[in-house]
Structures are given as structure tokens and as C-alpha cells.
Amino acid sequence: MIKIIADENIPFLKGVLEPYSDITYLPGRLIGNEQLKEIDALLIRTRTKCTENLLKNTRVSFIGTATIGFDHIDTRYCENHQIKWTNAPGCNSSSVQQYIAAALLKMAGDFQFNLKDKTIGIVGVGNVGSKVAKLAKILGMNVLLNDPPRARNEGDKSFVDLDTLLNESDIITVHVPLNIVGGDKTYHLFNDRLIRKMKKGAWLINSSRGEVAETSSVKRALCSAKLGGVVMDVWENEPDIDNELLDKAFLATPHIAGYSTDGKANGTSIIINDLCKSFNLPLTDWYPEVIPQPHIREITIRAKNRDPEDIIREAVLNTYNINEDDTKLRFSPSDFEKHRDEYPVRREFTAFIINLISGTKKVQKILEDIGFKVIV
Numbered sequence: 001m002i003k004i005i006a007d008e009n010i011p012f013l014k015g016v017l018e019p020y021s022d023i024t025y026l027p028g029r030l031i032g033n034e035q036l037k038e039i040d041a042l043l044i045r046t047r048t049k050c051t052e053n054l055l056k057n058t059r060v061s062f063i064g065t066a067t068i069g070f071d072h073i074d075t076r077y078c079e080n081h082q083i084k085w086t087n088a089p090g091c092n093s094s095s096v097q098q099y100i101a102a103a104l105l106k107m108a109g110d111f112q113f114n115l116k117d118k119t120i121g122i123v124g125v126g127n128v129g130s131k132v133a134k135l136a137k138i139l140g141m142n143v144l145l146n147d148p149p150r151a152r153n154e155g156d157k158s159f160v161d162l163d164t165l166l167n168e169s170d171i172i173t174v175h176v177p178l179n180i181v182g183g184d185k186t187y188h189l190f191n192d193r194l195i196r197k198m199k200k201g202a203w204l205i206n207s208s209r210g211e212v213a214e215t216s217s218v219k220r221a222l223c224s225a226k227l228g229g230v231v232m233d234v235w236e237n238e239p240d241i242d243n244e245l246l247d248k249a250f251l252a253t254p255h256i257a258g259y260s261t262d263g264k265a266n267g268t269s270i271i272i273n274d275l276c277k278s279f280n281l282p283l284t285d286w287y288p289e290v291i292p293q294p295h296i297r298e299i300t301i302r303a304k305n306r307d308p309e310d311i312i313r314e315a316v317l318n319t320y321n322i323n324e325d326d327t328k329l330r331f332s333p334s335d336f337e338k339h340r341d342e343y344p345v346r347r348e349f350t351a352f353i354i355n356l357i358s359g360t361k362k363v364q365k366i367l368e369d370i371g372f373k374v375i376v
Contacts (some may be wrong), residue, residue, distance in 0.1 A: 006043035007217040064271030088270040091125035092263030099257035116140030121169030124176035178209035207257035239336035303359035
């Protein structure tokens with residue numbers, strides 16, 4: 001029977017692998033080399049750094065991270081030591097799409113502008129960035145895409161260079177992996193030099209990795225009003241975040257953009273199925289049987305004589321009240337990890353029904369395109 005250590009906060013996992021393995025659950029930050037000596041497989045989240053120091057002189061041959069990112073895994077070390085690793089690409093792309101929708105609509109509502117009048121620049125157009133681009137187009141925004149690896153592989157037709165995006169975008173949202181070195185380096189991508197190229201008063205949204213945006217540069221740009229505002233879900237030096245940037249951010253959340261319950265179920269499913277294939281365990285195509293329902297599944301919206309964007313805002317913010325996450329973090333930034341570990345149920349758009357009263361066909365189609373079920 002294989003031996004597994006798993007992060008105790010991977011959702012839906014407990015009870016699944018017990019019939020086929022000897023599995024132990026630990027807090028992710030407390031998983032150390034000593035515990036791994038006799039372990040075959042490791043199931044983690046981003047808080048466990050799979051470096052040589054963690055893995056050396058162990059018998060670990062499989063690492064599964066229930067996250068889209070894998071910069072916390074030393075992939076070269078793994079490949080050189082016959083350790084298979086797997087992540088969960090795209091598992092929470094719809095969750096991040098929901099987060100960005102809430103941020104954009106909250107921003108537009110508070111500052112009294114229409115999103116259809118704005119240009120959004122999307123840096124990084126993988127699983128997540130593509131979903132955000134689709135959302136922005138549904139909302140009527142002008143969309144600019146920048147993704148150098150994709151542009152090299154597919155041609156430049158669908159993409160713009162970074163300088164063009166910086167010069168023309170009213171809002172920039174970042175969805176890149178963290179690359180410390182190389183031609184596609186993203187570490188401190190948004191530094192003083194890059195931010196100077198942005199349109200004055202533009203907004204920056206970062207839900208990728210904290211180190212993609214240099215904290216000191218972002219703070220200076222906010223103080224000088226070069227940036228109109230920022231939405232920060234990820235931070236340098238998490239969980240020890242910069243309190244000055246926290247104070248200055250329009251919205252500040254504890255790295256939970258991808259934390260929908262649906263996204264978590266997807267991520268856990270991917271790594272469990274990969275583990276079972278790797279060790280020939282008799283469990284195939286596993287997915288949680290039950291995913292908790294939202295507190296209120298049907299949302300009634302009275303749409304007569306209302307602006308379409310205001311109707312969309314009501315629908316989206318009823319599925320995810322981004323203010324609650326912002327308030328919790330500001331009230332207790334030292335509980336950053338606790339906010340993540342104890343994150344409540346958040347379902348994605350497809351889990352909700354909109355009862356649209358006196359709404360137009362146009363608004364109904366927008367809501368359906370976003371993912372809602374609509375009854376009229």
C-alpha cells in the first residue's frame with residue numbers, strides 16, 4: 001500500500017484515498033523532509049515548497065499540486081530524480097473570471113463609468129486570461145491581448161506588443177506564471193519602468209503571483225496618481241503582506257481569486273486521477289459526488305428601465321460579494337492564511353438561476369453568455 005502525505009486543506013480529499021493508501025494529513029507549511037522519508041506521494045497546495053531540501057533522501061516519486069501554478073515545485077530537480085509532478089491547469093479559470101467580473105463591476109459602479117467605454121489589456125492569455133477576455137467581450141469592453149509565447153507559436157494576429165497594451169489600456173489585468181529568469185521573465189514585470197508606460201490613471205489588477213508586481217513601484221505609482229487604482233489578490237512575501245499597499249488598494253483580497261468551490265473540486269479531481277493512474281489504483285474519473293450549493297441559488301432581478309450594466313452588476317455581485325473578502329483582510333491582515341484555509345463556499349455563475357423580471361432579450365443573452373441560467 002502506497003504512503004501519501006497530503007495538505008490537510010485540500011478540499012474534498014479526505015476519505016477518498018483511504019481504501020487504497022496509507023494517507024496522512026498535515027498543514028501545508030509543516031510538511032518537511034523528515035516526514036517524507038518513507039513517503040511515496042505528496043499532495044500539496046502552493047504553501048509547500050518542493051525544493052531539493054524538502055525532497056532529498058526521500059522516496060517521493062509523485063507530487064500533485066491542486067493549483068494551476070507550479071512555481072513552488074523545483075521541476076528540474078524532480079525531472080532529474082525521476083519524480084513525476086502534476087498540476088491542475090485551468091481548474092480555477094472560471095473562478096478567476098468571476099473574481100475579475102466582480103472587481104470590474106464594483107470598480108465601474110463606485111467610480112461611475114461604463115465598462116463598455118473602456119479598453120482592458122490582458123497580460124497572459126492562457127486558461128485564465130482567455131476566460132477573462134471572453135468575459136470582457138461579453139461586457140462590451142475593447143480587449144487587447146498580450147502573450148509573447150502564444151504570439152510566437154500562433155503569430156501576432158490576435159496579440160499586441162506590451163508597449164501598445166500599456167499605452168492604450170484603461171485597465172490592465174495580469175494572468176501570467178511567475179518566471180524568475182529567461183526571455184519571458186515575469187518577476188517584477190510591473191516595475192517603475194513598465195508602469196511609467198501605462199496610461200495615466202489606468203488601473204492594475206493582479207491575481208497571478210505577487211512577485212509579478214514590484215510592491216514599491218506600485219505604491220509609488222499610487223502616491224503619484226500615475227495609477228488610478230489597484231486590485232490586489234496576490235502579494236509579495238505572502239502571507240506577510242505590505243500593509244501600506246493594503247491601505248492604498250481599492251480592493252485587497254488574500255489570494256482567493258481562484259478559490260471557488262467548483263475550482264477546488266476541479267483541482268482535487270485532477271491530482272487524484274493523476275495519482276491513481278501513476279500508481280495503478282482502482283479509482284478512475286473521480287469527481288466529488290456532492291458540491292455544496294450556494295446559500296441562495298435563485299436571484300430575482302427587476303430589470304425594467306435599468307441600465308444593462310447595472311443589471312449585470314447586481315447579478316454578479318449576488319454570486320460573489322468581493323467586498324466581504326476585502327473587509328476581512330483589512331480587518332485582520334495577520335490572518336492571511338486563516339482567511340484562505342477557512343474560505344467559505346463560493347459557487348461559480350453556472351450554479352445560479354436569474355429570475356429576470358421585465359428584462360430585455362439583450363440582457364438575457366448577456367447573462368446567459370456569462371454562464372447564468374435565466375428564467376423570464
